[in-house]
Amino acid sequence: MSAEPGTVRPGGRTARVRTAVLRAAGDVLAERGFAHLDLADVARRAEVGKTTVYRRWGSVTGLVADLLADMAEQSLPREETGSVLGDLRANASLVRWTLADARQGALFRAVIAAATCDERTAQALRRFYEVRVAEWAPCVEQGVARGELPPGTDAKAVVRAVSAPLYYELLTTGTAPDTPAAERAAQAAYAAAVAGVYVS
Amino acid sequence: MSAEPGTVRPGGRTARVRTAVLRAAGDVLAERGFAHLDLADVARRAEVGKTTVYRRWGSVTGLVADLLADMAEQSLPREETGSVLGDLRANASLVRWTLADARQGALFRAVIAAATCDERTAQALRRFYEVRVAEWAPCVEQGVARGELPPGTDAKAVVRAVSAPLYYELLTTGTAPDTPAAERAAQAAYAAAVAGVYVS
DNA sequence: AGCGTAACGAAACGGCAGGACCGTTTAACC
DNA sequence: GGTTAAACGGTCCTGCCGTTTCGTTACGCT
Numbered sequence: 001m002s003a004e005p006g007t008v009r010p011g012g013r014t015a016r017v018r019t020a021v022l023r024a025a026g027d028v029l030a031e032r033g034f035a036h037l038d039l040a041d042v043a044r045r046a047e048v049g050k051t052t053v054y055r056r057w058g059s060v061t062g063l064v065a066d067l068l069a070d071m072a073e074q075s076l077p078r079e080e081t082g083s084v085l086g087d088l089r090a091n092a093s094l095v096r097w098t099l100a101d102a103r104q105g106a107l108f109r110a111v112i113a114a115a116t117c118d119e120r121t122a123q124a125l126r127r128f129y130e131v132r133v134a135e136w137a138p139c140v141e142q143g144v145a146r147g148e149l150p151p152g153t154d155a156k157a158v159v160r161a162v163s164a165p166l167y168y169e170l171l172t173t174g175t176a177p178d179t180p181a182a183e184r185a186a187q188a189a190y191a192a193a194v195a196g197v198y199v200s
Numbered sequence: 201m202s203a204e205p206g207t208v209r210p211g212g213r214t215a216r217v218r219t220a221v222l223r224a225a226g227d228v229l230a231e232r233g234f235a236h237l238d239l240a241d242v243a244r245r246a247e248v249g250k251t252t253v254y255r256r257w258g259s260v261t262g263l264v265a266d267l268l269a270d271m272a273e274q275s276l277p278r279e280e281t282g283s284v285l286g287d288l289r290a291n292a293s294l295v296r297w298t299l300a301d302a303r304q305g306a307l308f309r310a311v312i313a314a315a316t317c318d319e320r321t322a323q324a325l326r327r328f329y330e331v332r333v334a335e336w337a338p339c340v341e342q343g344v345a346r347g348e349l350p351p352g353t354d355a356k357a358v359v360r361a362v363s364a365p366l367y368y369e370l371l372t373t374g375t376a377p378d379t380p381a382a383e384r385a386a387q388a389a390y391a392a393a394v395a396g397v398y399v400s
Numbered sequence: 401a402g403c404g405t406a407a408c409g410a411a412a413c414g415g416c417a418g419g420a421c422c423g424t425t426t427a428a429c430c
Numbered sequence: 431g432g433t434t435a436a437a438c439g440g441t442c443c444t445g446c447c448g449t450t451t452c453g454t455t456a457c458g459c460t
Contacts, residue, residue, distance in 0.1 A: 038423080
C-alpha cells in the first residue's frame with residue numbers, strides 16, 4: 001500500500017510519464033471503448049515501457065480510476081445566472097455537454113462499467129460526484145435564501161436530480177442526451193423542488 | 201448467424217442446460233460480481249461442459265445478455281391504485297425492490313457494465329427497458345384522461361423519470377436506494393408532470 | 401423402435417495478458 | 431558535480447482464457 005510508485009519522487013520524468021499515459025488511455029477509450037483498453041496498447045501509444053504501466057496502475061480499472069481523479073481536479077467553475085432555474089439549466093447543459101464530448105462521454109461510460117467491477121474505482125467515482133455535487137449545491141441554497149424554493153430543501157438532492165435523467169438516458173439508449181433533454185431535466189428538478197419534494 | 205445452438209432442437213436436455221447455466225451465472229454474479237464472471241467457473245457450477253457454454257454464449261457479455269432476456273420474460277404485472285401518484289409510487293417501489301434484490305441488483309450492475317462494452321448487450325438492455333416502460337406508460341395515460349395531468353404529457357418520459365434517480369443512486373453510491381428515495385422519485389416525477397414539464 | 405444428426409463433453413492446443421528479472425536512466429539531496 | 435536509490439524500459443516467461451478436435455449422448459421424426 002505504501003510506496004506507491006509515482007508518489008515518492010514526482011519529478012519531471014515521472015510526471016511526464018503519468019501525463020502521457022493518461023492522455024493515451026483517454027484516446028484509446030474514446031476511439032475503441034472500455035472493452036478494448038489494453039494496457040500494452042496504452043503503453044505503446046504513450047511511448048512508455050509496458051512494465052511501467054503495469055507497475056504504476058496494475059490493472060485497467062486502476063488506470064481508469066486515476067484518469068477520473070485527474071479529471072476531478074480540472075473542474076469548471078459553475079455559472080451564476082441569478083435564478084435557481086437558470087443555474088440548474090446551466091448545470092444540465094454542462095452535464096449534457098460533458099456526456100456528449102467524445103473523450104469525456106466514453107470515459108464516463110468506462111468509469112461506470114469499471115466501478116461496478118472494482119471497489120477502488122467505485123470509491124473514486126463517489127468522490128468525484130461528491131465534489132461535483134457540492135460545487136453546485138450553493139446555487140440551490142441561494143435559491144432557498146431568495147425564497148424561490150421552500151426552506152429545508154436538500155440542495156444536493158436537487159443537484160443530483162438534474163443529473164440523474166441525463167445519465168439514465170446515456171445508459172439506457174447508448175447515446176448522449178440532446179438539448180431538449182437537458183432542458184427537461186432542469187425543469188423537472190426545479191418543479192419537484194418547488195413542490196417541496198426535497199424538503200428533508 | 202443461422203443455426204444458433206439451442207434453437208433447432210430445444211428439447212429436454214438443451215433446455216435443462218440453458219436453465220442450469222443461467223442459474224449458475226446468476227449465482228456467480230450475485231456473490232462474486234461481474235468482474236469475476238468466468239465462463240469456466242459457470243460451467244463447473246452448472247455441471248455442464250465448458251465447451252458448451254462457449255459454443256452457445258461465446259462470451260461473458262453474450263451470457264449476460266441472454267440472462268437479461270430471460271428475466272424480461274418473467275415481468276410482474278403492474279398494480280393499479282386509481283391515482284397517478286399511487287401508480288408511480290408502486291412503480292418506484294417495484295424498481296427499488298428489484299435493485300435491492302441480491303441477484304437482480306447484481307445482474308443490473310453487470311448488464312450496465314456489459315452494455316458499455318458490447319453492442320448486442322446494449323440492444324438487449326434497450327429492448328428490456330422499452331418493454332418495461334411501455335408496460336407502465338398506460339397508468340400515466342389514464343391519469344391524463346382523468347385530468348390529473350395536463351393533456352399531451354409524454355407518458356413514457358414520466359415513467360423513465362421515476363426510474364432515473366433510483367438507477368443513478370445505485371451507480372453513484374454503489375448501494376441500492378432505500379424506501380424514502382423511492383418515495384421521493386415518485387413524488388418528483390409526479391410534481392414535474394403536473395407542472396407540464398413532459399408535455400411534448 | 402430405430403435412424404440421423406443436433407447438441408453435449410473431455411482433453412489437448414495456442415495466443416496473449418500480466419508479471420518477473422535486471423540493467424539503465426534520472427530525480428532528489430548534499 | 432557526485433552519490434544514492436527511485437523509477438523506467440527491454441526481454442523473457444508463465445498461467446489462464448478461449449478455441450479446436452473428436453468421440454459420445456440423446457432429441458426429433460417417421
